[in-house]
Amino acid sequence: MGTFQIEGGHSLKGEIIPQGAKNEALQILCAVLLTSEKVIIENIPDIVDVNKLITILENLGVKIQKQAKGTFSFIADDINLSYLESDLFKEEGSSLRGSIMIVGPLLARFGKGYIPRPGGDKIGRRRLDTHFQGFINLGAEFRYNREERFYGVEAPEGLKGAYMLLDQASVTGTANIIMAAVLAKGTTTIYNAACEPYIQQLCKMLNSMGANISGVGSNLLVIEGVTSLNGCNHRVLPDMIEIGSWIGLAAMTRSELTIKDVSWENLGIIPETFRKLGITLNKVGDDIHIPAQEEYEIQGYIDGSILTVADAPWPGFTPDLLSIVLVMCTQAKGSVLIHQKMFESRLFFVDKLIDMGAKIILCDPHRATVIGHNFKSSLRATTMVSPDIRAGISLLIAALSAEGNSTIHNIEQIDRGYENIVERLQAIGAKITRTDS
Ligand SMILES: CC(=O)N[C@H]1[C@@H](OP(=O)(O)OP(=O)(O)OC[C@H]2O[C@@H](n3ccc(=O)[nH]c3=O)[C@H](O)[C@@H]2O)O[C@H](CO)[C@@H](O)[C@@H]1O
Numbered sequence: 031m032g033t034f035q036i037e038g039g040h041s042l043k044g045e046i047i048p049q050g051a052k053n054e055a056l057q058i059l060c061a062v063l064l065t066s067e068k069v070i071i072e073n074i075p076d077i078v079d080v081n082k083l084i085t086i087l088e089n090l091g092v093k094i095q096k097q098a099k100g101t102f103s104f105i106a107d108d109i110n111l112s113y114l115e116s117d118l119f120k121e122e123g124s125s126l127r128g129s130i131m132i133v134g135p136l137l138a139r140f141g142k143g144y145i146p147r148p149g150g151d152k153i154g155r156r157r158l159d160t161h162f163q164g165f166i167n168l169g170a171e172f173r174y175n176r177e178e179r180f181y182g183v184e185a186p187e188g189l190k191g192a193y194m195l196l197d198q199a200s201v202t203g204t205a206n207i208i209m210a211a212v213l214a215k216g217t218t219t220i221y222n223a224a225c226e227p228y229i230q231q232l233c234k235m236l237n238s239m240g241a242n243i244s245g246v247g248s249n250l251l252v253i254e255g256v257t258s259l260n261g262c263n264h265r266v267l268p269d270m271i272e273i274g275s276w277i278g279l280a281a282m283t284r285s286e287l288t289i290k291d292v293s294w295e296n297l298g299i300i301p302e303t304f305r306k307l308g309i310t311l312n313k314v315g316d317d318i319h320i321p322a323q324e325e326y327e328i329q330g331y332i333d334g335s336i337l338t339v340a341d342a343p344w345p346g347f348t349p350d351l352l353s354i355v356l357v358m359c360t361q362a363k364g365s366v367l368i369h370q371k372m373f374e375s376r377l378f379f380v381d382k383l384i385d386m387g388a389k390i391i392l393c394d395p396h397r398a399t400v401i402g403h404n405f406k407s408s409l410r411a412t413t414m415v416s417p418d419i420r421a422g423i424s425l426l427i428a429a430l431s432a433e434g435n436s437t438i439h440n441i442e443q444i445d446r447g448y449e450n451i452v453e454r455l456q457a458i459g460a461k462i463t464r465t466d467s
């Protein structure tokens with residue numbers, strides 16, 4: 031188990047370059063299975079979840095070559111479908127959430143797709159009905175082995191386009207159905223589609239491969255099926271969740287930071303949400319410049335009532351930044367209600383912040399009220415265990431702000447989604463070291 035040792039209470043300074051987006055990369059990597067031609071992807075983050083998916087692709091027979099840091103070529107011209115029935119696949123496929131998105135492309139191209147119950151954060155129920163109902167709508171037969179928790183879809187005669195209204199705007203579900211539908215016969219209409227930048231990027235990539243998807247960026251996608259797709263070059267966007275994490279870090283440590291090349295146009299409501307919490311964000315070209323701020327004051331509503339930050343499908347605020355916003359508010363001037371609507375077990379980590387001296391009331395599993403200290407008293411250093419990826423980075427930010435030495439165990443959770451974090455934080459002045467045992 032890996033551990034971070036952190037000496038907190040120091041302000042940081044400098045530039046930080048965001049990695050490529052984890053959740054986009056996971057979709058884009060699965061899409062290489064849709065063609066036998068060469069696909070080149072740039073800006074792939076070097077993080078555990080992405081590397082696990084690359085291993086799965088390798089075991090499926092995809093020829094993969096590293097061309098430069100973050101740039102790989104993929105050729106899926108000789109796929110080994112027997113891997114899907116192996117014990118190795120049961121182990122590897124269940125170790126991350128993103129593996130679920132190999133099912134759509136495999137079903138579309140080879141008429142069958144299997145997956146063990148995928149892993150990912152333990153942050154509440156994470157059902158897969160939207161994915162499989164979508165495949166059934168396209169004509170696939172579905173089976174589920176309850177004992178082994180193993181899912182399968184088959185369509186020996188091929189898929190047929192259909193109209194569907196998704197029961198929820200699932201991000202990976204929409205990606206999976208899109209990847210199945212691009213090679214289906216006829217027209218598929220997906221209403222209540224998720225439209226996060228991850229999905230928009232996937233659609234752009236698929237269109238550049240010869241797919242015919244319209245409505246990109248909206249919740250109504252129309253896909254005219256084609257018989258085959260060709261290769262392409264694709265570049266993954268900067269990770270908006272990492273960008274939000276660095277904004278939270280700058281605020282909590284009262285540091286001046288510049289986050290480079292953030293792709294402002296793809297950040298949606300994220301900058302405005304941080305501004306409502308009193309953070310100054312300057313747009314300098316495509317960078318975010320955050321000046322060192324002695325304090326940041328949470329704005330109220332026009333009628334004077336307390337601000338709520340809640341998650342929602344895009345263009346709403348992403349649930350993956352709520353833990354970071356929460357930790358940041360522990361030192362804000364004012365109070366806020368954090369409402370995590372999507373996941374029912376994602377706020378329990380606040381116990382650790384309460385141990386550190388934060389003023390938080392967990393109202394119920396979905397809602398927490400935070401009363402900021404306005405830096406009148408700092409958080410206390412402590413020893414903690416990272417429960418999930420975003421709680422993990424939030425605890426790390428708390429530790430960097432707290433006076434004294436903190437220890438965070440189970441940092442493998444953070445490794446899932448943050449590249450080379452120790453070196454990158456050290457480069458801006460953080461006192462952090464890592465031990466692995
Ligand atoms: C690998 C990957 O890309 N993971 C992301 C993806 O997970 P993932 O695609 O697994 O998440 P889903 O979008 O399917 O659903 C997330 C949760 O929100 C609930 N839900 C979803 C849509 C909706 O309209 N109403 C609703 O209540 C679902 O029931 C579920 O509990 O999207 C999540 C939601 O942005 C992010 O937290 C994850 O980081």
Ligand SMILES: C=C(OP(=O)(O)O)C(=O)O
Nearest residue numbers: 127128150151350419420
């Ligand atoms: C919940 C997340 O990831 P995953 O869906 O891969 O568990 C996340 O990135 O915050």
